[in-house]
Amino acid sequence: MITLGRALLLLALALAVGGAAASIYGARTRRPEWVAVGRRSAYALVGVLTLAFALLEAAFLRSDFALQVVAGHSSTTTPLFYRATAAWSSQEGSLLLWVWLLSLWSSAVLRSSHARLRELAPYATAVLLGFAAFFGSMLVFLANPFQLLDPAPADGSGLQPLLRHPAMMVHPPLLYSGYTLLTVPFAFGVAALVTRRLDAAWIAATRRFALAAWLCLGAGILLGARWSWSELGWGGYWAWDPVENAALMPWLTCTAFIHSVMVQQRRGLLKTWNMSLVLGSGILAVLGTFLVRSGILDSIHAFGASTLGKPFLAFVAALAFGSVLLVASRRAELRSEGRDWSLVSRESVFLLNNLVLVGLCLVILWGTFFPLISEAATGDKASVGPPWFDRYTAPLAILAVALSGLGPLLAWRRSSAEGARRALLRPLAASVAVVAVVAAAVPAAAGSPRTLLLFGAAALAIAAVAQELWRGAAARRRVSGEGPARAVVSLVRRNRRRYGGYLVHAGVAVMLVGVAASSAFQHVRDVRLSPGQDARVGSYDVRYVSATGAVGKEKVSLGAVLDVRRDGRHVATLRPNRGYYPSRDPGLGPAGRWFDGEAASEVGLWVRPQGDVWTAVQPDIQSMQRMIDGIDRRFPLADAASERFILQAIADRYRMLPPAASFRLIVSPLVEWVWIGGALAVLGGLISLWPRPRSLRVRSAAWAAAGRLGRALERA
């Protein structure tokens, strides 16, 4: 089976290299049969990689510890679901997942558009297969998932306990889908440049892929943040860590592209800009994978051994250099078709919003790579912290939200002063009203102009969406005589792209309100409490009622029962605890090995729309160290049954005679709206992405065919 796995990877590499070569040869010599060979290699790649991935999955499910990756990331005690997903917690498995997803999207886009984009498709195939070849050679030569371990251990070291969370299992495939989906527009962009066919055809063919990439990246980032908030014991959801930034940067450029591409499709403007965004997003996607996998920057995400650093760096550099060269050599063809450009128009707002988004991306890029920059400039490796990021990202985010409100209100080309005034009046009034009410009602907000500004911008964005929906539905009712609810539904159904996008605007505005409120008005306390003692955090009193101790199959949990009260009235009971997972170090005793291994916090969380109460506990193991050491000395060779007995005794002792424990208590207002807003945005993205009803599709296909016929007649 291992031989089969390795053979499959070699075959995949051969298919990728051969297919890319065949595509280019076929396109250069105008031989369709060679182009078809390239395309079919891409299809075959899906089959080969699916089989390889299935083999790896099977090894994980069967706990085949003869494979190094399985032994290192799974164990017989790991639950089945997490065993299946442990495959991508390893370097090797995640690279295989990457290239497998890449092959899926490549085939999908080639199937749907090779006939339409006859000239571009071969080059795009070559670029996509080139990506596959790079990752394939990583798998074959540097990070082979089918590496044998001899002798095979009896059990593996298990999945890192912090990763045992459903969100964490979906999060990596989503991010990787996002990264790999971004390579599709990248490939077609390169193909358009190479063939000098720089009309909007390639954009139309890959727009959905860009949108899907945007959706996957966004949903992946959200899930990661949610996991961090509800699972990790530090009490936050974003830390400006390199790995987080790695996913956010291509998401920002992709967001910019989704908007500016409309300007090109409508007005023939911004061609160079769009091309640069597409190429930049593709490079950032590879850079993202590279940041996670290379260990070049210090991160709270631990990085694996960094044998992959240099090849990745060379690959990213080659992509960047090639892209710049290609765009520069085609700048005559990339000149805009349109000329006039009015300041008060939708395209102006789109351009501004693009500048803001790209500015955000550049700030994050600079901050992320600052350690390397500073080392190169001063010889001193230095880093910037979250306050530095916040200083720039907060005002830019406020600006972006305000622009997302303005854009839909202004017309394309030129808004008349009267029209603009009419469209802007109500949303602007709503925005001012919200700021005034919040400033008057929440004293803490009055002292934070940044937060107030964001609330104002969000109100503007949401009011703009509401007004557009209202106007559209009213117009529809006049024409069709439908009821109000039906009018809204059919309006959205007929313009999924637009109204899905508006829902995204509203969702992002809601999300940023949550971010602003939860970071500006949050209360954090670190306290040490004995049972019976109270601590006050925000307007809540938290009492440490009693200790808990339990011995499970995989872990020993020590925790606390907390009574949360407000104004003397009980409102919630929370049970944060800490799970201790055994170490496999044979030098440790039967009790000590449980407390010297990995540990993970289980957060006690009280969720409400107006704000969460978040608690984590750090039991004081030190106070029991003597007891643990004594047991280890006396019963070094305890069997499994007596080990359980001993652990139960330790857990009971902790429950009965609890030492003081350290607590982190957080009251975070409106933090749930981060996830609610995020969910709305994802829903909006899905609506935009959903295929149009068949009847409309048929009609527009007929129009397109008529257009093609007309053009053909013109030429004839």
Added chain:
Amino acid sequence: MARDPSRSRKRRLVVALLAAVVLAGALVYTSFSSASSARSPSQLIRSAQPGRSYDVTGKVLPGYTRNGDELRFRLRDRGGSAAIAVLYRGAVPDPFRAGREVIVTVARQDGQFVGRRDSLITKCPSKFSAAPKRT
């Protein structure tokens, strides 16, 4: 009002370039002035200036103590024996252990190093290559 498109094009370009230069200048200036330098424990022993903050990376020596929310530990070079004493308050990541590699932002105060609240980060043991590591 007749407008010369190429002139307005040029003006737009100048404005955009100006904005970009201002932003870039601000980025460069603020990042260099507010960054904390990365150091190893032995470098800190030799040359830590009081009042400046440093990101120190090292391995935790066995025998750390916790008292209330105070954590006292000694940090040694990755490949050496020089060690500094660190007094730290704030959240301690779940994987914090003797022998693990950690990063913490510290400043020298009265002969010892005091960590900035919540700046302690634990790096994973290498076998968990994709394991996120914050508390």
